[in-house]
Amino acid sequence: MKKTLFILSLVLLSKLSFSQPPIQIEKNGDGNPIIFLPGFTSPGSVWDETIANLSITYETHVVSYAGFNGLEPIGTPWYEPIKTKLINYIKEENLSNLTIIGHSMGGNLAIELAAAFDEEISGLILIESLPCMRDLMMPGVPASSLQYDSPYNNQMLNMPEDAFNNVALSMARNMTNKEDKVEILAGWSVVADRKTYVYGYTDLLKLDLRPQLNDIQTKTLILGATFPSREMSQQTFDKQYGNLKNKTIELADNSKHFIMFDRPEWLYSQINNYLVKDVEQN
Template identity: 40%
Template sequence: MKQFILCIALITIAASIQAQNNQRVIEVKVSGQGEPLLFIPGFTVPGDIWEPFVKQLEQDFECHVITLAGFGGKTPIDFPWLPQVNSALQNYIIANNLSNVTIIGHSLGGTIATWLASRDSLNLRQIILVDALPASGALMIPNFNPDNLVYESPFNSQQLNMTDEEFAQMAAGMSRGMSLNTSSQEQIKKWMVNADRKTYVYGYTDYLKLDLRKDLKSINIPVTIIAADTPYGKDMVTKTYQSQYANLKTYDFILAENAAHFIMLD
């Protein structure tokens, strides 16, 4: 009997530690009632970006809005960062019995949604991917090999050693290509500047290393992909998505015209 009680106590402690770890890795705001929706933002972006949509949808749906560690003022975590994020979200869905959940993810958030959809243990209804790819690194890096991407690199060191002013200038330049809206560009820049610098640098390395193209074969739920046509144009964007999602059995593809990467802001 004593051994049984000890086992129960250890299981309870382990579950408590796991829950605490999940809370450190992700922050979740829940509102509304109905079928569950899970919103995952993109890299450096807090969950607040989904607020206009949540206000409309929470009348009919239970909305779970995620902010990731290191972003939106949230405490950073140790590395590797992205595997912990993926696991925490999977554990959150299971622990909260989010059956038949729809996941809506932008950019990195869409990549994470793709990873979750490829897990056999989750009962998902569908995923909606907003300008998201399963292997961004393969698109951006010639002769892509995830093993060659490491934290300790000259490029990462350069970004870590930037002054705040230099980093802000870089963020301003990048944000101009992410939205067609001037005020949105300024907000995107602020999100980047306010992100924990190490999470920005090493977390992006995690992001580029992730290649889910083979995992697409395991996805059997409906997938909707919404892609921006700016700045590359309809033909190139369509070709890119067809190539990256070639292993996905079927999906609905929507091209958002006159929109850049942050489609929901444009």
């Protein structure tokens, strides 16, 4: 009996020791640190050209998420372990004078980190990110009504590959104006772990980070696209970020969700101008 318990303990320890981490981080460069957080399904490499066009040298920490870009999945819940690991990473690395740049879902994580580390955060840039997607996509629907086991989720899980590919292509066309980027975006969804894709999105729809905006003192740059129209986008960002006091909102014309594809030079300019002012103030 003791031998059996000993073996079971070894097996459990082995699983805990070698379990898939919720994030992978690539650290490069010297200078003040910047954490780059990609959006849902996006690999960390989506930031490569942005980093290459920074006007000042920084220590960059580029994040990728479990279940995407060939990384092993972690199961459910998916979002919460990612947030927790990022919080622990900032503590372990003893990061200070830190800038966080997040796109889409990465912006949600950036908000959480900025609220948790007020004094350590010197800069915050949120790109095409909303603190409560559900309010825009499913107005009036409470988070409690969203479950992993639902007819829609089960349909997505059981969808044949060719049908899922078509869905991914259709969604990608609504995210960029660049035809040569459509297949790249769709490919990120297709190669994703299907359960991570389906259940992870449920996690995101449950989020409402608008109350946490009250806890953020960092001067924040919010960058959005004018798709489907400038007026609608401005109204959405004004409403969603009403609780964030120290903010500037800038909108990129002729761009959809992936501003780094549709208006890269505009994006680089906005980021660099913000970072230079941040350096001057500190």
